[in-house]
Amino acid sequence: MSLRTPLGKVLGKGSAGDGVAHWWTQRVTAIALIPLTAWFVIALLGMPLHSYEAMRGWLGQPWAAVGTLLLAIALAWHSWLGVQVVIEDYVHAKGAKTTMLLLSTFLHFAAVVAAVFAVVVMAVAS
Amino acid sequence: MNQRPLSPHLGVYKFAYTMALSILHRITGVASTVGFLVFAWWLMALSSGPESYAGAMRLLSAPISKLLLAGFAFSFVYHFCNGIRHLVWDTGRGLERAQARRGGAIVIVVALLLTALALWLGCAALARGAS
Numbered sequence: 583m584s585l586r587t588p589l590g591k592v593l594g595k596g597s598a599g600d601g602v603a604h605w606w607t608q609r610v611t612a613i614a615l616i617p618l619t620a621w622f623v624i625a626l627l628g629m630p631l632h633s634y635e636a637m638r639g640w641l642g643q644p645w646a647a648v649g650t651l652l653l654a655i656a657l658a659w660h661s662w663l664g665v666q667v668v669i670e671d672y673v674h675a676k677g678a679k680t681t682m683l684l685l686s687t688f689l690h691f692a693a694v695v696a697a698v699f700a701v702v703v704m705a706v707a708s
Numbered sequence: 709m710n711q712r713p714l715s716p717h718l719g720v721y722k723f724a725y726t727m728a729l730s731i732l733h734r735i736t737g738v739a740s741t742v743g744f745l746v747f748a749w750w751l752m753a754l755s756s757g758p759e760s761y762a763g764a765m766r767l768l769s770a771p772i773s774k775l776l777l778a779g780f781a782f783s784f785v786y787h788f789c790n791g792i793r794h795l796v797w798d799t800g801r802g803l804e805r806a807q808a809r810r811g812g813a814i815v816i817v818v819a820l821l822l823t824a825l826a827l828w829l830g831c832a833a834l835a836r837g838a839s
Contacts, residue, residue, distance in 0.1 A: 609798060612791055619788065627829040630836035632765055634758045641754065654748065661741045668734055693748040700748075700755035 604663060611660035618653040641701060642708025650701050658694035662686065729812045733790045739783035746780070769834065781826050786819040 584591075595601040625646070630636045640646050665686045673679040721727070753764035767773060793811050796802050802811050 609795065612795060616788070616792070619784075623826065627826065627833050629833055631833045632836070634754070634761045637754055637761070650751075654751075657744045657747070661737075661744050664737050665741055668738060689745070693745050697748040697751045700751035703755045 604667075608660065608663045611656045611663070614652070614656045615660055618649065618656055621649060622653050638704060638708065641704045644705065647701050647705035651698055654694055654697035654701065658690050658697070662690040665690075724809075726808055726812050729790065729815065733787060733794070736783035736787040736790075739780060740787050743780040743784055777830075778823075778827055781830065782819070782823045785822045785826065786815070789815045789819045789822070 593601075598604070625640070629640060641650060666683060669679060669682045669686060673682055750764055750768070753760045768777065793802070793815050796811070802808065
């Protein structure tokens, strides 16, 4: 005998209520991050990292800015989902778990807004 | 005491090195999260002007920072390579024990080689334009 409602069975969303969305988004961002991180790391390793002018000049270019924006967003999203799973798996005390999940969410949003803001400022100012 | 049945605990299994690779994927993932925060901070420093960028680069070039950056480099490269291994598993391939072990060995070797290459190129990139 199943205790699941007929509607629940049809929707197929499981106990968390959002089906495979979390799992799937983790994969989508992972696939996006393969070319994005490879491009960014390779580009960065070929640059004079100590030169402010060179770095600003590079990030002032439209395509470099767009790529870096996509990278920052995909990284934040993937990291946010991943850290959430790690916290849910190892922190079982309800209060500590909720606090850490909130902190992780705030930290990820703050970091991605900062990164996006910085790149947009540099692209517009150059 | 909670009387509900428990699934077999991790401790009952004989150790296989793929277990270490599995937990390493999580550890390097969390380390890469810290790397992402550094990345956002670095972008903010760059957008704030020459003085703040010079300050950030001075902080990142300190010996202890270089050690941490090398750790981040390995963490990121390992997570990248092993993440591809996970994506292959998601297609239903490579799940047999021998295949999983071979995949793990490939990931370790490739990750170490790529980390060494990245550190070498990174040192060169840091030397360029240094004052």
